[in-house]
Amino acid sequence: QVQLVESGGGLVQAGGSLRLSCAASGSMSGVNVVGWYRQAPGSQRELVAVLGSSGGSTNYADSVKGRFTISRDNAKNTVYLEMNSLKPEDTAVYYCKATGSTLPTLGMNYWGKGIRVTVSS
Numbered sequence: 001q002v003q004l005v006e007s008g009g010g011l012v013q014a015g016g017s018l019r020l021s022c023a024a025s026g027s028m029s030g031v032n033v034v035g036w037y038r039q040a041p042g043s044q045r046e047l048v049a050v051l052g053s054s055g056g057s058t059n060y061a062d063s064v065k066g067r068f069t070i071s072r073d074n075a076k077n078t079v080y081l082e083m084n085s086l087k088p089e090d091t092a093v094y095y096c097k098a099t100g101s102t103l104p105t106l107g108m109n110y111w112g113k114g115i116r117v118t119v120s121s
Contacts, residue, residue: 002031002110004096009115012086016119020081022096022112030102031110033079035059035070038092038117045095049081063089086119093117 008020024031035050049070050059058070069082083090096112 002098004033004098004110004112006094006096006112006115008081009094009117011118011120014086014088014119014121016086017082017084018086018117020083020094020096020115020117021078022080022098023076023078024098030100030105031077031098032101033072033077033096033098035079035097036081036094037097038090038094039114040089040092043092048094050097051079083117086117088119088121090117091119 003025005023005025008018012018020036022033024033036048037045038048039045046061048061048064049068051070051072052058060068067085071080093114093116095114098110100106100108
C-alpha cells in the first residue's frame with residue numbers, strides 16, 4: 001500500500017513560516033504526489049496548491065498566492081509547500097494528495113492523514 005508521509009506542521013505566529021513535506025513511501029513507481037489541500041473547521045476541503053502534470057503550471061488558491069510556493073523533487077517523489085507570511089485564516093488541517101499514475105490505479109486519488117497547521121494572531 002502507498003503511504004503518504006506528511007511532516008512540517010505545527011504552531012506558528014502570524015507572519016511566520018512553515019514548510020510542509022509529503023513523500024510517498026513504499027512502492028513509488030505508480031503514484032505521483034501532486035499537491036496540498038486543506039480543511040478548516042466548519043469548511044469544505046479546498047485546494048491550496050497543486051502541481052500541473054508534465055511540467056504544467058501550478059494552481060494556487062487565491063488566498064495563498066504570493067505567500068505559498070509548491071515544489072517537487074521528482075527523484076524523491078516528494079512535494080513541498082513553503083508557507084510564508086502565515087495568517088490566522090491559514091489555520092487548518094492540511095492534506096497531501098497523490099494520484100495513481102499506472103494501471104490499475106490510474107487516476108485514483110490518495111490522501112495523507114492530514115497535518116495540522118495553527119497560526120496564532
